[in-house]
Amino acid sequence: MKALLTGNEAIARGAYEYGISVAAAYPGTPSTEILENISKYPEIYSQWSPNEKVAMEVGVGASIAGARTLVAMKHVGVNVAADPLFTAAYSGVRGGLILVSADDPGMHSSQNEQDNRHYAPFAKIPMLEPSDSQEAKDMVKLALEISETFDTPVLLRITTRIAHSQSLVELGEPMEREIKPYTKDAKKFVMIPAHARTRRVFLEERDAQLATFSEQSAANFVEMRQQSFGIITSGVSYQYVKEAFPQASVLRLGITHPIPKQKIMDFANEVDTLFVVEELEPYLENQIKALGIKVVGKDLLPPYGELSVSLLQKNLGAYLNVANPSVAVTTEQSNIMQEVQQPFTAPVRPPVMCPGCPHRGVFYVIKQLKLVVSGDIGCYTLGTMPPLEAMDTCICMGASISAAVGMEKANPELAGKLVAVIGDSTFMHSGVTGLMDVVYNKTAATIIILDNSITAMTGHQYHPGTGKTLMNEDSPTVDFAALAKSLGVRRVAEVDAFDLETVKKVIQEEVAAPEPSVIIARQPCALMLKGQTEAVVCEDCKACRVCLRIGCPALSFDEEGKTVVVNKPLCTGCNVCIQICKFGALRKGGA
Amino acid sequence: MSGVLNILFVGVGGQGAILASKILSHVALSKGWDVKLSEIHGMAQRGGSVVTQVRMGEIVFSPTIEAGDVHILVAFEKLEAYRWAHMLKKDGKAIVNDQRIEPLPVLIGAAKYPDSILDDLNSSIQNVTVIPALDLATEAGNAKATNVVLMGILAAHMDIPLERWQEALEAKVPAKLLEVNKKAFMAGYNFAVK
Numbered sequence: 001m002k003a004l005l006t007g008n009e010a011i012a013r014g015a016y017e018y019g020i021s022v023a024a025a026y027p028g029t030p031s032t033e034i035l036e037n038i039s040k041y042p043e044i045y046s047q048w049s050p051n052e053k054v055a056m057e058v059g060v061g062a063s064i065a066g067a068r069t070l071v072a073m074k075h076v077g078v079n080v081a082a083d084p085l086f087t088a089a090y091s092g093v094r095g096g097l098i099l100v101s102a103d104d105p106g107m108h109s110s111q112n113e114q115d116n117r118h119y120a121p122f123a124k125i126p127m128l129e130p131s132d133s134q135e136a137k138d139m140v141k142l143a144l145e146i147s148e149t150f151d152t153p154v155l156l157r158i159t160t161r162i163a164h165s166q167s168l169v170e171l172g173e174p175m176e177r178e179i180k181p182y183t184k185d186a187k188k189f190v191m192i193p194a195h196a197r198t199r200r201v202f203l204e205e206r207d208a209q210l211a212t213f214s215e216q217s218a219a220n221f222v223e224m225r226q227q228s229f230g231i232i233t234s235g236v237s238y239q240y241v242k243e244a245f246p247q248a249s250v251l252r253l254g255i256t257h258p259i260p261k262q263k264i265m266d267f268a269n270e271v272d273t274l275f276v277v278e279e280l281e282p283y284l285e286n287q288i289k290a291l292g293i294k295v296v297g298k299d300l301l302p303p304y305g306e307l308s309v310s311l312l313q314k315n316l317g318a319y320l321n322v323a324n325p326s327v328a329v330t331t332e333q334s335n336i337m338q339e340v341q342q343p344f345t346a347p348v349r350p351p352v353m354c355p356g357c358p359h360r361g362v363f364y365v366i367k368q369l370k371l372v373v374s375g376d377i378g379c380y381t382l383g384t385m386p387p388l389e390a391m392d393t394c395i396c397m398g399a400s401i402s403a404a405v406g407m408e409k410a411n412p413e414l415a416g417k418l419v420a421v422i423g424d425s426t427f428m429h430s431g432v433t434g435l436m437d438v439v440y441n442k443t444a445a446t447i448i449i450l451d452n453s454i455t456a457m458t459g460h461q462y463h464p465g466t467g468k469t470l471m472n473e474d475s476p477t478v479d480f481a482a483l484a485k486s487l488g489v490r491r492v493a494e495v496d497a498f499d500l501e502t503v504k505k506v507i508q509e510e511v512a513a514p515e516p517s518v519i520i521a522r523q524p525c526a527l528m529l530k531g532q533t534e535a536v537v538c539e540d541c542k543a544c545r546v547c548l549r550i551g552c553p554a555l556s557f558d559e560e561g562k563t564v565v566v567n568k569p570l571c572t573g574c575n576v577c578i579q580i581c582k583f584g585a586l587r588k589g590g591a
Numbered sequence: 592m593s594g595v596l597n598i599l600f601v602g603v604g605g606q607g608a609i610l611a612s613k614i615l616s617h618v619a620l621s622k623g624w625d626v627k628l629s630e631i632h633g634m635a636q637r638g639g640s641v642v643t644q645v646r647m648g649e650i651v652f653s654p655t656i657e658a659g660d661v662h663i664l665v666a667f668e669k670l671e672a673y674r675w676a677h678m679l680k681k682d683g684k685a686i687v688n689d690q691r692i693e694p695l696p697v698l699i700g701a702a703k704y705p706d707s708i709l710d711d712l713n714s715s716i717q718n719v720t721v722i723p724a725l726d727l728a729t730e731a732g733n734a735k736a737t738n739v740v741l742m743g744i745l746a747a748h749m750d751i752p753l754e755r756w757q758e759a760l761e762a763k764v765p766a767k768l769l770e771v772n773k774k775a776f777m778a779g780y781n782f783a784v785k
Contacts, residue, residue: 004616004626108631132627132654165654166616166628236654243652310657340658343715346674347702349603349694351639387699527637548699553638556698569734 005169007162010133011072011100012037013169014140019177020044020070021095022062024055026429027458028074029109030163031102035072036461039470043177048461048470051397051429052077056084056099063088063097063153064189066180068144072100075116076396080430082119085153089123090199091189092151094180096144100156102163105279106306111377111396113304115280120155120257124203126210127155127257128219131238133167135254142219142254150206150213155257159279161236161306211258219254222267229320230271232264232284232295237277237307244312259287268293273323275300275316279307353382355554356572358497358523359450362421363390364550364580365504366448371419371511374407376400376431378423379457380450387551391421398422398430404445405437415444419511422447425455425463428478432487438516439488446510446517449480450497452525460528484518491517498523500579526572533573534589538564541585547577595648597656598745601675602667603692605637607738610763611665612643614742617759618751619647629654638695640671663748665741667724668692669708676716685716686744688724688737720744720783727778733768736775743779753780 005013011034015023023046025035039046049055052073059071073081078101085099101119104110120127128143130136136158143154187195214220230249233241238252251267253259268274268288276285276297285297300315301307353360363383366373367390375381375391376399384391393403404420422431427449438445455461462468467477481492491513493506503521510517535554541563547555554570555577557563564586571589578586598615602608612628619626630643644656658678664685666672672687679685689709696702705711712719724740731740739760746756756776764772 002620004620004628160631161629161654164630166626167651167654168620168625239652239654308655308657309653340677342677344673344676344705344708344711346670347694347696347704349638349640349670349674350696352637352695354637386696386701545700551695551699553695553698556693557700 001171002168003171004166005133005137006033006164006166007130007133007136007158008033008102008164009037010136010169011070011140011156011158012041013171014137015044015070016041017137017172017174018141018144019068019175020140021067021177021179022059023047023070023072024049024058025072026050026052026055026077027455027461028077028102029458030104030160031072031074031077031100032458032461033163034100034102035470038070042471043174046470048463050464052081053083056081056088059097059099060084060088060091063093063095064091065094066182067095068177069095070098070100070140072102074110075101075103075114076110076112078116078119080397085119086123087191088153089125090191090196090203092199093147093153096147097153098140098143098147098156099153100158103157103159103280105159108160111394113280115283116155116157117256117283118281120157123155124207125153125155125257126150126255127157128254129157129235129256130162130254131235131252132162133165133169136162137169139219139254146210146213150210152206152210157235157256159236165236207258211261214255214258215260215262217255217260220260220263221252221254222263223250223252224270225249227271229273229275230267231275231277232267232288233277234284235279237279240307240309240312241277244309245316253284256284259284261291264288265291265293268295273320277301277307277312277316280304350385351382352385352551352553353379354526355552355570356526356529356574358452358521358526358574359383360388360550360552361500361574361576361579362448362450362497362503362521363388364576365500365507366390366419366421369504369507369511371417371507372407372414374400374404374418374420376420376422376426378426380421380423383421385551387549397426398434401431401434401445401447402437404447405434405441405443408443408445409441416511419446419448419507421450423456424449424451424453424465424480425461427480428463428465432483435484435489435518436487443516444514446507446513446519448507448519448521451480451520451522453522454525454528456525456527460525480518480520489516489518491515492520493517494520494522496523497521498574498576500576526574529572535568535571535573536566536575536577536586537589538566538586540583542583544582546582547580547586550576550580552577595646595651597661598645598647598663598665599656599661599675599678600643600645600665600667601671602641603671604639604641606641606667607735608641608643608667611738611742612645614739614756614759614763615645615745616647617762618755619645621755621758622751624648625651627651627654640674642675663745665745667738667741670694670704672712673705673708676712679716682717684718684720684748685712686720686722686741686748687712688741689721690725690737722779722782724779727782728775731775731778732771733775736768736772739764739772739775740779743776743781744783746776747780747783
């Protein structure tokens with residue numbers, strides 16, 4: 001039976017069919033749905049970890065204990081997990097171990113763009129790159145086989161277009177799930193220097209064996225068509241190549257570390273003009289050039305953003321027309337090469353905090369108080385957008401708190417006007433260690449935990465503060481106030497995020513206090529509560545428009561009637577705007 | 592690119608463009624076609640711009656559609672039709688929901704919502720169908736079925752038997768909402784064929 005699956009769903013299906021027993025991740029776009037879908041198979045133990053380093057360590061442990069294991073994260077998550085990953089490359093596996101890195105060319109939902117293919121040669125582990133959902137599933141099997149045959153973790157690298165695109169997948173029956181018997185093997189799994197040195201040599205031998213495997217693997221295949229020009233490619237770029245140049249010969253690399261050098265040289269000898277088509281870095285291109293082969297790649301294609309059919313036709317086509325007129329692209333193709341003009345100007349529709357979002361009021365107060373804001377990664381990063389514009393920095397998960405320490409140490413005057421804002425899930429991820437630093441190094445930082453009781457931005461995943469696991473079991477809930485106190489914070493305040501007066505008073509007090517403070521501003525994510533309260537009403541509006549400064553999508557101004565209008569279906573009745581209206585024109589619904 | 596039908600759904604987060612694309616792909620699969628869908632969701636859960644691409648045909652390679660290569664644009668909101676009109680082929684069709692959802696820069700007075708959208712679309716695109724989908728959905732019994740009203744319109748523009756669409760609704764819509772969605776679908780279909 002065939003089903004239409006995203007790459008993420010296909011990887012989850014592969015985990016089910018090919019005997020994965022343990023899976024761990026921290027949610028991050030575009031990787032989130034891998035674990036969400038794995039959790040639908042009760043045969044597999046699945047969990048959200050508080051961060052990617054922990055998830056990787058859970059995976060390594062499960063593999064040592066004999067289970068086929070999968071760990072998933074977005075590209076920046078691999079940076080967090082790199083520490084255990086690089087040593088797991090030394091110790092190897094017992095049950096097969098897959099690390100999925102979901103990269104985000106074009107930064108649809110990320111703070112940077114990085115090509116995680118570089119992690120494979122860096123950590124000295126093999127890497128697979130599927131080109132569609134079917135291959136995403138198939139490569140789970142291949143990755144597990146490689147992992148167990150060559151005693152190595154395997155990097156399964158996808159991009160947003162693989163993760164979130166749907167294509168047809170043939171579904172199969174699940175194989176028997178087995179746990180390999182446990183035996184102690186300290187020389188392999190205890191990486192003290194004496195043991196690690198032995199494994200270091202093994203890494204080189206393994207890489208050589210993998211190179212031979214890569215030469216022979218059907219995952220690296222040639223489609224020979226016109227000899228005049230050939231293209232080496234991988235991942236989603238293969239699909240763009242197939243559509244843009246149906247006449248071209250193609251070497252598709254499914255194993256992109258180690259690359260099959262002989263296969264590449266043979267292919268290069270068969271074609272007149274050779275291109276490398278790959279998104280982001282010249283990862284393949286540099287390795288192919290190092291073989292002494294003349295290829296054209298990043299001379300024509302940008303080292304950033306996503307590729308497309310038209311971009312390939314335009315850039316490669318133009319090159320071919322000049323360099324090799326005999327293989328010039330067809331007229332049909334050149335039609336697509338024309339730039340399409342945008343005929344209308346539409347105002348932008350930027351991402352916004354949802355109506356009823358509990359972060360909105362807190363940011364409004366922060367802006368009123370003209371505070372410097374060390375921000376973090378989550379929905380609340382949108383506090384940087386107009387009209388709130390209440391954020392000065394945003395670096396990576398957990399950096400709000402630690403960067404605030406640095407800012408205060410560098411410029412002590414900032415202490416009196418600096419706050420760090422961080423969400424509950426991000427605080428669990430890597431805010432806790434920053435908070436220890438705050439206390440230990442005696443700063444006066446004020447940390448506001450915007451606690452909406454869920455990992456909201458990625459679509460409502462549980463974390464250690466929510467009292468539920470991925471497999472929907474009840475579990476103990478971290479008490480943020482008690483945790484902060486146990487780390488040595490003496491000033492801990494808990495406030496209702498919708499009670500602006502109290503929020504303001506508490507922030508003022510805590511910013512002024514000459515010691516660390518933690519403020520927990522609490523209200524659940526607006527999307528978790530449906531139709532619980534009446535919409536706000538507006539009567540006798542004085543047209544001052546102050547309420548519009550909170551940037552709520554449910555409020556607009558009617559120029560003709562000179563009144564603010566409440567969009568009833570959107571309004572959740574959070575009543576933040578009521579507290580801002582000086583004239584009492586905005587009122588509780590039904591009142 | 593002959594033989595591949597490209598359909599682009601554009602709208603605002605929360606309007607149901609993603610469900611619509613799933614219904615359409617179910618229909619395409621029942622015809623035995625190859626199908627690829629591509630959607631990107633970003634930071635905001637609600638209120639941001641949403642684009643879903645559906646490609647169907649004998650064999651489909653790229654999951655994404657090139658600018659100027661869309662056969663049918665289904666816009667769940669008229670400003671989004673404006674924003675994505677350049678994606679249409681010269682003889683492509685636009686199905687536009689006459690609903691106005693103001694983006695935040697407009698709500699706070701930092702930008703203006705264009706007044707002449709429908710006139711401009713009509714004058715520059717050969718084949719535009721404007722539809723009061725929100726009204727039709729409300730009449731059918733659920734304002735949230737606006738997306739399915741638009742699917743009814745789309746069905747009227749595609750050469751696929753109605754039963755296939757009905758089956759797709761049954762497969763993709765939760766049972767308790769099925770009746771109202773079927774009504775909404777027919778409201779759209781009848782609006783287009785009358």
